[in-house]
Amino acid sequence: MYNENWLSAIKVVIFDMDGTLYQEDTFLERYIRYLLEGTEHEEATDEAMRLGRAIIAGEHAIGFGHFYHMRDDVGLVLEGERFVRGFTWEGAAIEEGTIREYGAFSEQAVHLIPIGDPWGVVTALGRKYRLPESKLRSAFDRVRQEMLLPPHRFERHDKLFEALEALGAVDKKILLTNTHFESGIAFMGYMGIRHLFDDVVCGANKPAGLHAYFNALLAQGYQAHEILSIGDNPWNDLHPAKKLGGRTCMISPYPSGDPEIWDLRLRRLDELEQLMRAIQESITRRNRADGQDRAEAYQQEVQG
Ligand SMILES: [Mg+2]
Numbered sequence: 001m002y003n004e005n006w007l008s009a010i011k012v013v014i015f016d017m018d019g020t021l022y023q024e025d026t027f028l029e030r031y032i033r034y035l036l037e038g039t040e041h042e043e044a045t046d047e048a049m050r051l052g053r054a055i056i057a058g059e060h061a062i063g064f065g066h067f068y069h070m071r072d073d074v075g076l077v078l079e080g081e082r083f084v085r086g087f088t089w090e091g092a093a094i095e096e097g098t099i100r101e102y103g104a105f106s107e108q109a110v111h112l113i114p115i116g117d118p119w120g121v122v123t124a125l126g127r128k129y130r131l132p133e134s135k136l137r138s139a140f141d142r143v144r145q146e147m148l149l150p151p152h153r154f155e156r157h158d159k160l161f162e163a164l165e166a167l168g169a170v171d172k173k174i175l176l177t178n179t180h181f182e183s184g185i186a187f188m189g190y191m192g193i194r195h196l197f198d199d200v201v202c203g204a205n206k207p208a209g210l211h212a213y214f215n216a217l218l219a220q221g222y223q224a225h226e227i228l229s230i231g232d233n234p235w236n237d238l239h240p241a242k243k244l245g246g247r248t249c250m251i252s253p254y255p256s257g258d259p260e261i262w263d264l265r266l267r268r269l270d271e272l273e274q275l276m277r278a279i280q281e282s283i284t285r286r287n288r289a290d291g292q293d294r295a296e297a298y299q300q301e302v303q304g
Contacts, residue, residue, distance in 0.1 A: 008282040017177040024154035025118045027143045034139035041129045055134030058255035061087035068113040116233030139143035144183045155207035157269040164274035169283035171254030176204040234258045
């Protein structure tokens, strides 16, 4: 699986945190409940939970990899710069002519929420019910705090962190998370992983933030194919890297409706752990081979 030659060229690895360095989605129902609690939509809580779970499971017409259009209250599928399909919450397909009228992505960008991970599903639901940003933020903070404490504390995959620590052959390991500073630091503290990274950015504002970070690495002299971005949310974590010529690894246990092809497509954390070890091995192997070549060339020069 990891025989790819390109792994030995990797010098910088950019990681997402939530959904990438831990996997957990039992928060979904609680997050939706807290979001609707005390609002005029509280009675719709069970329905919203079913909807959220169906989206994650790939059992709804609107799914991961799609965009929620806030103004029109529909889901849209993007291919390249154009929308190619669309669906209502009831699952009906939108007419082709209507889809064409949406034009290019940039024309609709202000109306769009990417449904890239379980967090994005709840953000879209918050917009669907026209709830204020402050309600989403307080529900987010509440559920994030619960995720670090019993009985809802998530499981750490320590073997992945050991493999990450053992990945010493790359120049830089970077963590970019859109989660705000307070919760980002608390999650890193719980997982005990802060020291594993050369740079950590919370509130990273991906996808634009990843685009900028990637460009900064190029300006430092790294080549695009030497940079690998790993994440569960294609829109935030992978598309910006792919557009600039970088390597991409999607890790997510869920089906995705994003039509893009990534260099690697993983599902579970133990696969990511194996990938860390495979990168370390292939760089080390290449360095050894390069060393041998240099030694042989020197020998020939001396003898010649
Ligand atoms: Mg993520």
